Amino acid sequence: MNIFEDSLEINGQKLTLQFGKLAQAVDTSVYAKLGDTAVLVTIAVGPENSNIDYFPLTVEYVEKLYAGGLIKGSRWVKREGRPSDEAVLTARVVDRSIRPLFPKTYKKQVQIVVTLLSVDGVNDPAVLSCIATSAALSVSSIPWNGPISTLRIGYVSVNNNGESQLILNPTETEEEFSSLDLLVSSTKEKVLMIETKANMIDDKIIQEGIEMAKKEGIKIIDFIEKITKKIGKKKDVVPDEQDYSEIIKLIKEKYKKTLDQALKQAIETAGSEDKMLQEIINSIYEDLDKKYDLKQINTAITKYNYDQIRKNILEKKQRPDGRKIDEVRKLYVEVSVLPRTHGSAIFQRGQTQILSITTLGSTTLEQLIEGPEGKEAKRYIHHYSDGPYSYGQVGKMIGPSRRAIGHGALAEKAIEPVLPNQEEFPYAIRVVSEILSENGSSSMGSVCGSSLSLMDAGVPLKEAVAGVAMGLMSKSDDEYVILTDIIGLEDFSGEMDFKIAGTKDGITAIQLDVKNKGLTKKMIADIFSQAKKARLEILEAMNKVINKPRKEISRYAPKVVVLTPPLDKIGEIIGPGGKNIRALISRTQTDINVDDQGRVTISGLDRDKVDEAVDYINNITRVIQVGEEFMGEVKRILQFGAFVEIAPGKEGLVHVSKMGKGFVKNPFDVVKIGQKIRVRVYEIDNMGRINLQMI
DSSP: OOOEEEEEEETTEEEEEEESSSOTTSSEEEEEEETTEEEEEEEEEEEEOTTOSSOOEEEEEEOOGGGGTOOOSOSSOOSOOSOOHHHHHHHHHHHHHHGGGSOTTOOEEEEEEEEEEEOOSSSOHHHHHHHHHHHHHHHSSSOOOOOOEEEEEEEEEOSTTSOEEEEESOOHHHHHTEEEEEEEEEOSSOEEEEEEEEEEEOHHHHHHHHHHHHHHHHHHHHHHHHHHHHHOOOOOOOOOOOOOHHHHHHIIIIIHHHHHHHHHHHHHTTTOOOHHHHHHHHHHHHHTTTOSOHHHHHHHHHHHHHHHHHHHHHHHOOOTTSOOTTOOOOEEEEEOOSSSSSEEEEEEETTEEEEEEEEEEEGGGOEEEEETTEEEEEOEEEEEEEOGGGGTOOOOOOSOOHHHHHHHHHHHHHHGGGSOOTTTSOEEEEEEEEEEEOSSOHHHHHHHHHHHHHHHTTOOOSSOOEEEEEEEEESSSSSEEEEESOOHHHHHHSSEEEEEEEOSSOEEEEEEEESSSOBOHHHHHHHHHHHHHHHHHHHHHHHHHOOSOOSSOOTTSOEEEEEOOOGGGHHHHHOGGGHHHHHHHHHHTOEEEEOTTOOEEEEESOHHHHHHHHHHHHHHHSOOOTTOEEEEEEEEEETTEEEEEEETTEEEEEEGGGSSSSOOSOGGGTOOTTOEEEEEEEEEOTTOOEEEEEO
16 A cells, blocks of 8 residues: 655645545545545546547535534434535535646546545635645646645734734634635636635725735645655546547538528527527538538537637627627616515526515524534525526426536625624525526626515615626737626637626625636736626616615515513413413414524514514513503402403402402402403512502
């Protein structure tokens, strides 16, 4: 057994990479630790499939609850099930960080599995997973133009004057106080992947954070390069790119005009396949005496089209749909679209159309997430939903794809910084973005639609949020064109998809994917500047329709009230065996829940009934004062007096001596059970008993 191990210190934490000890059946494996957080990365290589036109890479992130010393909370199922959304998002981060650096002609199946083995609550498993994968690929037999580094950057307050500073790899405790969560993957020179959630942070600060991550990451890259020189395997030969020159020559000579028409039609129909294109493929197939199969011809046509798009943009600044390079597509905004939902909006940009719907509920409907790092309650949930019809196609209607989960999470990040806190707005909030038609930037359309829908629902957002996707075409690092609000064809033929969301005051979310070797510092600065102009333009169009949240929530939404009574009063609210609270729920037809912290949540569609339940509980928990007067109901009569209910669950005694001015021998002569009488508190004895007198 050949075992190799080396270590490096990162921001006070020890990074250890161990090769050759675990999972020896695969091409490469690495056991990695950062502090006491540990992952196992395995890379298995399968046979080559020359018939496919893409690199068959899959990345899986496997969470194990034992990593945090936990057993699954379900009473019946103890085994981990399908990947959680968090696992899917981590897998996507790893995938997006490494994919650009593979040769496009490599067709062997590659499966990377990252298994979380231990979490320490300090060091981020996502950062460690990316670094360990970078190291594993570097020493493997797979051709890959790495290594890369991945680091997380925070932005925390350093004094009472409101001054903040960027910090490297913040701990979980520091993240709680950070207004920025910036994850960056980079080579020594360029940035490959960005994932960001920010509390309306200025563009310049985020750019500084990106540069900080890139600079600090050089040490990690040098460390991996040193290991690779010692134990790196011989790399596979990279196949040559297939020669399509004969097909492309024929296209230019005979089919250019027809293809231009087909491309125009594809733009108008959101890039879906059409009959005209299939006829061209069949004709070329016959013209070339069936020398190439239909798939090869289709690939050649795609290559020709993409080359033409790139050439027109780079040389003429001419986009496929005729827009200027910094022009946003035509916008359409509408709110209050659906009659009975709590909030709804349509946001359309060009052919991309999103219907976003907001649903409000009691905080008891928060989503409970169970993971290796413990349980977490999620109050705001955004779900992105797209069917095949959104592309004008037919297909199976299955559960959310990894892409849909990623897009939903991005829109969620973009909105979270502007949400009111639970004390201001005690609701669980779910937004669903239905993608009705799709041709570029549906995730950023979901951000805009969500913001509009939430305002329509009366959720008191701090600011409206909009997002835009930016593209790139380049000849070199110095010659490039940045595109605002890309369509599908510009995404497919271009070199990046840089999504930026935010308010008029700052950034709330970023997601960057590249298809080239990364972005320079100047490229990123130019992208931010151009994106801000577009974002403000989109916000202006949104604000013309609705510029602030509704003053009242929908009458179809439940009213939710959260009370925090003294803990010693919880028993009185619940009653023996839950008697009191069950009776109150039955009488008011409301939903009442008491959580572990003693918060009482009351919700219901009938606002008067909710108010009745609130008053009842407030009266139970209120402290009765001497001198207060009540209209009470006689509940019991004994020889020495009558017991009168002056508040829910609170009774006081009217002694016969306090029933009138004269002598009262028999209380039954003065009051009857069920009678309403006016009383005053004249004494509360040392045992807390309330003594009343009739007035």
